[in-house]
Amino acid sequence: MSNPTGAQFEITRGAARAVVTEIGAGLRAFEIGGVPYLETFDADARPPKGAGQVLLPWPNRTRGATWVYQGEEQALEVTEPARGNAIHGLTRHREWTLVEHAESSITLEIEVEKQAGWPVPLHARIRYEIAPRELTVTHEIRNEGEAPIGVGVGTHPYFRIGDVPTDELTLTLSATRVRPYVEGAWPFADEQDVEGTEYDFSSGRVLAGVSLDTAFTGLAAADDGRHHHVLTHGERGVDLWTDPDFRWVQAFTPDELTGRGRAIALEPMTCPADALNSGTDLIELPPGGSWRGSWGVKVHG
Template sequence: MSGPTGAQFEITYGTARAVVTGIGAGLRVFEVAGQPYVETFAESEAPPMGSGNVLAPWPNRVAGGRWRFDGAEQQLELTEPARGNASHGLVRKVPWQVITHTGSLISLGVEVGVQPGWPVPLRVTISYALDAHGLTVTHGVHNIGDRAVPFGIGTHPYVRAGASATDDCTLRLAATTSLPLDPESMVPCGPQVGLSRTEVDFRRPRSLRGERLDHAFGGCVPGADGLVRHRLTGPKTAVELWADPDFRWVQVYTPDEFPGRGRAVAIEPMTCPPDALNSGIDLITLAPGDAWSGRWGLIPR
């Protein structure tokens, strides 16, 4: 199809179903037995509020779109002009190529070429796979240039606990710190602090009713199984977002007006915080020819 998200690729396993978009390789649908576990949108629509977006080669924001690489200032396109930032990477609105598509697996790839503000080419891949446990998403980044380059990865799912209203849910995060963000620019305005010193401590389940969040949380601690685990729990249904330890950060956003839903909650696993291309915090650096991969997923409970 020729809509704003291009071709639609469906995968299934038992009663589980997911739909991935050809433009942006975003997650548009994930449901089990007819119960939705991410917010969705129509094929004919652009992803509202970044829904399902893949965020590479950086997640979140770069202040002023400016950063330095090998001593030279880089200027990225200001894709969030109202705040003066470069936002959410370079691959959200470009076509991805299908690598593999079977009944329960879809893999896509895209090349991030040298362009204003981005000096080293990368090959970025993503796979979505369904099994008896839920959905697993695997990101890959390969440096196909001739210089080492830093990067970060994130994704932007609006997670939901089946039919539960957002305000009827509790949220528990594996995060142990919060990074203060300027309310106007949404870029960091101070060092990260322990959650015991904030009013947004979600280390224990906490109701989302009345919460207004657009917060960057860090220090995500893996459990005994080596995985970071966040959990959204409704009255009858829950969903767990797990991630590899490289996903040390998570942005949580609770808009009031997600189309067709109203109150929603984005739980965005990230390998680095906002403006990491400037701070250097938790960036991953790839030498020429090297590759990285990292996983996250959703498990209905």
Template sequence: MSERMDPSGRTFEITDGDAHAVVYEVGATLGGFTSGGLNRTEPYPPTQRPPKGAGAVLAPWPNRVRAGQWSHDGVAQQLPLTEPDAGNAIHGLLRHVAWQCDQHVSDGVTLSAVATVQPGWPQPVRVAVTYSLENGGLVVSTTATNLGDGPVPFGLGFHPYLRVGDIPTDELALALGAHTELPLTDQLPDGDEHPLAGADPLRTGLVLAGEVLDAAYGGCAPADGDTLVRHRLTAADDQGTELWADPAFGWVQVFTSDELTGHGRAVAVEPMTCPPDALNSGTDLVTLEPEKSWTAAWGLRPIA
């Protein structure tokens, strides 16, 4: 008798004190993270696929590739158009495959998958993601390894929708550790990156009521005296959820959606190592040499 499989595959739960996370086999997707008794990300059950990309791992590139076309070592590449209405390739190659569980312990789980050689992708890249809990927070570490015989570009992103418990998104303020904005038209680059003013609400705390956002921000860097990039979603009483990241995540996409179930309006804060359409622009791509690896981490923690 065959075993039934949920759309999101097997469920891996991890717990440490009052912190708890759910990770799904298909896409190595973060299905939910709670700490201090509060949801810190938008949860969803394994009986459905990630709504609006919730919790997805975006590799070997994040966001969109215009028309799915790019060039590698002078050879034209054509990726499948996984955003068919707009005619783009979106969010990499690993969102809809079952990842291998390499290790699962009480407070952590590691899953891996290979972006194989296929139409539009010239070298195999193994991606391993470890989710672990410590001190009430979630740490997400990713290692990408080139399994091929030639160099290949690589970009990485994640797609969490942040929450502060059940406080409505419109009552929260978002402050980014970004310094620039990349103009987008139809969610693709259209113009040069330009600075965000120091007093820009997205730097100091933009109240999300009435805001419709789908934009890419760059120049994400640690504040003076810090070693990490920090993006914060906070309530009026200063409690909140922080997304921190290694400086390798120099970009962040912010996306508001009215289409998630269970909590009404939601805001995705997506750490990325490169901007949309980076396979064409080359901006901030990592070059993976044969048999070489690259590692970077981000995470979530409660703000008291």
């Protein structure tokens, strides 16, 4: 491979453009009329802090890189050495197979083989489809094994509105519950209500002075049945919508990402950290069973 993310696949519709990577099937760019709505990175660079990556078959962390399946302990590779956890699944550094590449859409797939720490094989697909003001991402997972398995999926996009500094953006989340970040090997506290706390973003808050590496849940569905998380600046906005099965969203504000300073990741997730151990909101797949779910980004203004 000529670069860490493999081939670069472009899709366009009108003035809208997105770039998807072969390694990890990640989203490397999304722009409209040359205005970026996603923090991007060079094609010959590794995705910084997981930028745009697909998190499968679990998002976030598995505590201690171990979990129990049908009474047997499973030992995953430790991929967060500083804390001793397994982070963000098994597919983000693997080559996905191109299924279809049209002008405005692309589909890739991958096999998740039975391996150390993962006892049941899976087949996964992802489809990106671009419209003049919107990008839709659809995930499919099928159990290829002979036993049931619980799985999760997430993604790791960092959003922006053109060249507006992250600290000037207003964040609104449709969340009523939160797992705050705490320092330590396991960085998440118990779930609590957001009302009356610094984690209440239901009415929108400017990001200046806000530091997050935080999982939110208790998501309220809008009239269209979807969850909506929104970044705005004046009349301009980025609406991250998710299907009901994406019951969690992780907000992450690193101080530096790609040379622009502070960034904001909004990560749709079907389950929280350590769901392989807790079982919380896992997608249960019987042998031969499958699941499909979508999220997307719509640009306003």
